[in-house]
Amino acid sequence: MKKIEAIVRSEKVSDIRNALEKINYTGLTLTQVDGHGNQKGTIQKWKGVEHKITIIPKTKIEVVVDDGDVEKIVETIADEARTGELGDGKIFVYAVEAVMRIRTGQKGACAL
Amino acid sequence: MNGFKVFLVMAFVIFGVFAGPCAFGQETALKIDTGDTAWVLICSALVMLMTPGLAFFYGGMVRKKNILSILMQCFIILCVISIQWVLFGYSLSFAPLKGFWGGFSWFGLNGVGLAPYADYSSTIPHQVFMIFQGMFAIITPALIIGAFAERMKFSAFLLFTVLWATFVYDPLCHWVWAMGGWLRNMGALDFAGGTVVHVNAGIAAIVTALLIGRRKNLDSNVPAPHNLPFVVLGTALLWFGWFGFNAGSSLGANGIAANAFVVTHTAAAAAGLSWALLEWLRNGKPTMFGVASGAVAGLVAITPAAGFVSVIPAIVIGLLVSVFCFTAVSVLKPKLGYDDSLDAFGVHCVGGIWGAIATGLFASKAVNPLGADGLFFGNPKQLLIQLIAVVVTILFSAVGTLVIYKVVDILLGMRVNEKEELIGLDLTQHRERAYTVLE
Numbered sequence: 001m002k003k004i005e006a007i008v009r010s011e012k013v014s015d016i017r018n019a020l021e022k023i024n025y026t027g028l029t030l031t032q033v034d035g036h037g038n039q040k041g042t043i044q045k046w047k048g049v050e051h052k053i054t055i056i057p058k059t060k061i062e063v064v065v066d067d068g069d070v071e072k073i074v075e076t077i078a079d080e081a082r083t084g085e086l087g088d089g090k091i092f093v094y095a096v097e098a099v100m101r102i103r104t105g106q107k108g109a110c111a112l
Numbered sequence: 113m114n115g116f117k118v119f120l121v122m123a124f125v126i127f128g129v130f131a132g133p134c135a136f137g138q139e140t141a142l143k144i145d146t147g148d149t150a151w152v153l154i155c156s157a158l159v160m161l162m163t164p165g166l167a168f169f170y171g172g173m174v175r176k177k178n179i180l181s182i183l184m185q186c187f188i189i190l191c192v193i194s195i196q197w198v199l200f201g202y203s204l205s206f207a208p209l210k211g212f213w214g215g216f217s218w219f220g221l222n223g224v225g226l227a228p229y230a231d232y233s234s235t236i237p238h239q240v241f242m243i244f245q246g247m248f249a250i251i252t253p254a255l256i257i258g259a260f261a262e263r264m265k266f267s268a269f270l271l272f273t274v275l276w277a278t279f280v281y282d283p284l285c286h287w288v289w290a291m292g293g294w295l296r297n298m299g300a301l302d303f304a305g306g307t308v309v310h311v312n313a314g315i316a317a318i319v320t321a322l323l324i325g326r327r328k329n330l331d332s333n334v335p336a337p338h339n340l341p342f343v344v345l346g347t348a349l350l351w352f353g354w355f356g357f358n359a360g361s362s363l364g365a366n367g368i369a370a371n372a373f374v375v376t377h378t379a380a381a382a383a384g385l386s387w388a389l390l391e392w393l394r395n396g397k398p399t400m401f402g403v404a405s406g407a408v409a410g411l412v413a414i415t416p417a418a419g420f421v422s423v424i425p426a427i428v429i430g431l432l433v434s435v436f437c438f439t440a441v442s443v444l445k446p447k448l449g450y451d452d453s454l455d456a457f458g459v460h461c462v463g464g465i466w467g468a469i470a471t472g473l474f475a476s477k478a479v480n481p482l483g484a485d486g487l488f489f490g491n492p493k494q495l496l497i498q499l500i501a502v503v504v505t506i507l508f509s510a511v512g513t514l515v516i517y518k519v520v521d522i523l524l525g526m527r528v529n530e531k532e533e534l535i536g537l538d539l540t541q542h543r544e545r546a547y548t549v550l551e
Binding site: 044045046047048049050051052 | 334337395402405441442
C-alpha cells in the first residue's frame with residue numbers, strides 16, 4: 001500500500017476530485033498548507049511598508065491506495081493539476097505499513 | 113419550560129412596578145426639546161459604538177496572538193473611563209471654573225440633573241450632554257492604543273489610561289469646550305474634537321511610541337494585519353458612529369447637525385478615494401487597507417470643521433488629508449524609524465492638525481453664525497487662533513503624556529519583556545487565546 005501526497009494549486013482541487021471519482025477513487029484527505037518551492041511570490045505594500053509574500057497557500061491531497069494503482073492515480077492527479085506555470089506543485093509517494101478501518105476493525109488492503 | 117414562564121411573569125411584574133413611577137419621573141423643564149434630546153441620546157450611543165469599532169479596526173491590524181489584548185484595552189477603557197467620568201471626569205472637564213480644570217463641584221454628578229444646563233445646551237437634559245461628552249472621553253484614550261500595540265503591559269496600561277484621562281484629556285477638554293475654558297474664550301473653533309481628541313491622542317501616541325521603543329524583530333519579521341475584514345468592519349462602525357460624533361456635537365436636531373452630517377460623510381468619502389488613488393499611483397494597486405485608512409483620516413480631519421464648513425471645502429479637506437497622512441505614514445515613519453504600530457500619530461495627529469488648520473481656512477459664518485469666518489472668507493485672524501490652539505495642544509499633550517509615562521514606568525514598568533512579546537500579549541497578559549486550535 002502506498003500513500004500519494006500531492007501538493008497542488010487550491011483552485012485545481014475540484015477538478016482533481018472529479019477526475020478521481022471518475023476512476024472510482026472517492027476517499028481523500030485535504031489540508032490547507034503554506035509554503036513555496038521555486039515560485040517567487042509577490043510584494044504587498046501597505047502604508048509604505050513592504051511585505052514580501054513568499055509563503056504561498058496550496059492544498060495537500062492525500063490518498064492511500066493499492067500498489068498496483070499508484071501510477072494511474074498519480075497520472076490522474078498530475079494531469080488535472082498541471083498548468084505549465086511555476087507553482088503547479090509536487091507529488092510524493094510513501095510506503096504505508098498498516099491500515100485499519102476504524103468502524104469495523106478491518107486491517108490490510110481490504111480496509112482501503 | 114414551566115420555570116421559564118414563571119420567570120417571564122416575574123420579570124414583567126418587577127419591570128412594571130419599577131417602570132411605572134419612572135415613567136412619570138423627574139422631568140421638570142418646559143424647555144426640553146424632545147427632538148434634540150432624542151437626537152443627542154442616539155448620537156451618544158453612536159459614539160459609544162465607535163470604541164468597539166476602533167477595537168476591531170486596530171485589532172485586525174495586529175498579529176493573531178495579540179488581538180485580544182487590543183479588544184481588552186478598548187473594552188476596559190469603556191468600563192473604567194465611564195466610571196471615572198461620572199465620578200469626577202465630567203466635573204474636571206466641564207464644571208465652570210476658570211483655570212487648569214473645572215474642579216470637583218460636580219463630583220458624582222452632584223448638581224448635574226435632568227433639567228437643561230443653559231451654558232452647554234438649553235434644550236436637552238444636562239445628563240444627556242454629560243453622557244454624550246463621556247463617550248468622547250472614552251474613545252480618546254483608546255486611540256492611543258495604536259501606538260504601543262503588541263508590547264504594553266496591561267497593568268501599566270490601565271494606570272496610564274486613568275491618569276492620562278484625568279490629567280491630560282480632562283484639562284484640555286476644559287480649555288477648549290468648557291465655560292471658563294481659555295482656548296474657548298480665545299475663540300478657537302473645534303466643533304467635535306479635532307484638537308481635544310485627535311491631536312491630543314495623536315501626540316500622546318508618538319510620545320509613547322518613542323518612549324516604549326520599537327517592537328522586536330521588526331525588520332526581519334514585518335508584521336502583517338492578521339484580519340483585514342475586521343479592519344474594514346471596524347472602519348464601517350467608526351464611519352457610522354462618527355455621524356454621532358460630529359453631527360451630535362450640534363447638540364440639537366437642527367440645521368448645523370445636518371451640515372455636520374453631510375460634510376462628515378463627504379470628507380470621509382473624498383479621503384477614502386484619495387488614498388486609493390495615491391496607492392494606485394505609487395504602488396500600482398489600490399488596497400482595501402488603504403481605503404479604510406483614508407476614510408478614517410477623512411473623518412478625523414473633518415471633526416473640528418464639521419459645524420463650520422460647507423461641502424466643497426469638505427471635499428478639499430478629505431482629498432488633502434490622505435496626501436498628508438499617506439506621506440506621514442509611508443515616507444516619514446520609515447525614514448524616522450519610530451514604531452507607531454497602527455499609525456495613531458500618522459492618521460489622528462496629522463489628520464487632526466490639518467483639520468484644525470483647515471477650519472481656520474474654510475470656516476464660514478454663512479454656515480454657522482455662531483462660529484467665525486476663516487482665512488478664505490476674509491478673516492486671517494482665525495487661522496492664527498487655530499494654530500495657537502494646535503500648538504498648545506501639542507505641547508500640553510506631549511509634556512503630560514511624558515510625565516505620566518515616566519511615573520507609571522517607574523511604578524510598574526510599561527513594556528513587557530522580550531519573551532512575553534514573542535509569545536504574545538493574549539497569552540501572557542490575559543492567559544487567553546482568541547482562536548482555539550482544538551474543539
